[in-house]
Amino acid sequence: MRDIRGILFDKDGTLVDFQATWFAIGDMLALQAAGGDRRKADALMTVAGYDFERHCFRADSVFAAGTNADIVALWYPQVPPAERAAMTVGFDRFTADEGAAQSVPLPGSREAIAALHAAGFRLGVATNDSTGGAEKTLLALGVAQMFDAAYGYDGVANPKPAPDAIHAFCDLTGLRPSQIAMVGDNRHDLEMAHAAGAGLAVAVLSGTGTRESLAPMADVVLDSIAELPGFLAAKG
Structure with a gap:
């Protein structure tokens, strides 16, 4: 970690x-x-x-x-x-x-992204929405400048739960999969993390997933990404 x-x-x-x-x-x-x-x-x-x-x-x-x-x-x-x-x-x-x-940011998400960016983490988005949708949403949230890339289902050969987006992010940043944390609210996010050999699979309870559905595949379950900067700082 x-x-x-x-x-x-x-x-x-x-x-x-x-x-x-x-x-x-x-x-x-x-x-x-x-x-x-x-x-x-x-x-x-x-x-x-x-x-x-x-x-x-x-x-x-x-x-x-x-x-x-x-x-x-x-x-x-x-x-x-x-x-x-x-x-x-x-x-x-x-x-x-x-x-x-119509995007509604989750409480504390902007602050968490800003803290992680300031700490030097390379940031990206992997979504089964379109790439254009992801990019427009980041702009609407006012956080696009802190992200290196966004990968939609149409931006990679195979969408989640395939590992393609993690591999593409590694190619872009020069990082290894073991240096990547994948954060999501559904099992396919965690399945992608495991398929790619990501270093950390983080489940959040701010979306549609439940602790029961996510915990078996997650290295850690957080209430939301608002907790992520503190978690990574404590484990670093």
Whole structure:
């Protein structure tokens, strides 16, 4: 742990309040897919991972962990692959713009990022959102200048839980995977950390994951990234 020099963050649920940011966006897309039928839209939201009884997204669901391509495939199974690919481009544009415009930072996230940057850590984002969406969100949060890179599902050959984003970050920074901490709120974040041989797999409870679902794969479970600077300082 003393050799950790770089940190890759998941975006939604780790830097950004997932529930506050994404329900309205997902609902608009579901209504479009349902042709304006409210009941059908709610069914699409449910199958993609929204729990209407608990008013939150389910951990490791398509909404919480998947890509826009996964959502399009789930909601439009009858559409030919080429047409779905074109629809995914539209989803990417829409979610990039709306996700940035409506992004709600998690409490203490900006301060934690600033502290980690000041401490000399190389910072990046690895998300199953689009790369453009990640970059626009970092700009909207006012923290883009502190990040070396953002990797969306479309910025690497294979998205999370594959290790590609960690390998790309290592290529960029010259760090080894063992010098990287991966921080996220879903199991696929931790699966990517293990697949890449990352030095530290950090789970946070600020998103859709639970302690029960995350702890078996995490080196440490924190309430949020607000605790990360202090944790790394104490272990350094």
